[in-house]
Amino acid sequence: MNVPLAIAAFLLLNLAAGLWRVMRGPTAADRMLAAQLFGTTAVATLLLLAEGTEQPALRDVALVFALLAAVAAVAFVQRVWSRRTEDVPD
Amino acid sequence: MSPTEWVIEIASILLLAAGAVFFFAGTVGMLRFPDFYSRLHALTKADNVGLGLTVLGLALRADSLATVGKLLVIWALVLLAGATASHLIARSGLRRGIRPWTAP
Numbered sequence A: 001m002n003v004p005l006a007i008a009a010f011l012l013l014n015l016a017a018g019l020w021r022v023m024r025g026p027t028a029a030d031r032m033l034a035a036q037l038f039g040t041t042a043v044a045t046l047l048l049l050a051e052g053t054e055q056p057a058l059r060d061v062a063l064v065f066a067l068l069a070a071v072a073a074v075a076f077v078q079r080v081w082s083r084r085t086e087d088v089p090d
Numbered sequence B: 001m002s003p004t005e006w007v008i009e010i011a012s013i014l015l016l017a018a019g020a021v022f023f024f025a026g027t028v029g030m031l032r033f034p035d036f037y038s039r040l041h042a043l044t045k046a047d048n049v050g051l052g053l054t055v056l057g058l059a060l061r062a063d064s065l066a067t068v069g070k071l072l073v074i075w076a077l078v079l080l081a082g083a084t085a086s087h088l089i090a091r092s093g094l095r096r097g098i099r100p101w102t103a104p
Helices: A003-024 A028-052 A057-080 B003-032 B036-061 B065-095
Strands: none
Touching (some): A028 A057, A028 B036, A028 B065
């Protein structure tokens, strides 16, 4: 049995469960947090896939994902969330 | 399989499984915690530990030292970027007046 692939599949299930939070919100920040979770989990999944399928190039994809998650969070805070005034719950 | 390879294989499987458990805890925390700040807390810490354990488990299986180095660099990048991003999101949440949850 290929252990890395099995764990990668489990992490994908985790991601699918996390989509519920993207749907529910309630604030934009909660959705952004879910995106952060997806970033970290995607990095782990890609590293496991690189090992499980013996494709070392996937490690570089994981590196790019890590960078993109950081850029996405900064862009969100700077440009999206600082302008709009809706969705502040009390 | 020599006994050493056996021990390394078992240790690697244990580390990978522990990493998966931490990821699961992070997801459950994000789905179940009451407000934005506690979700941030659940997610950032649990996930970074989960990724660290996964990286350690994979490093035991890696075929060269360069691969181990790359795995560690990826983890370090995720740690730095995750900490910075979470701090930014939490601070802008506070500035926008989202109040932390208190027990009703």
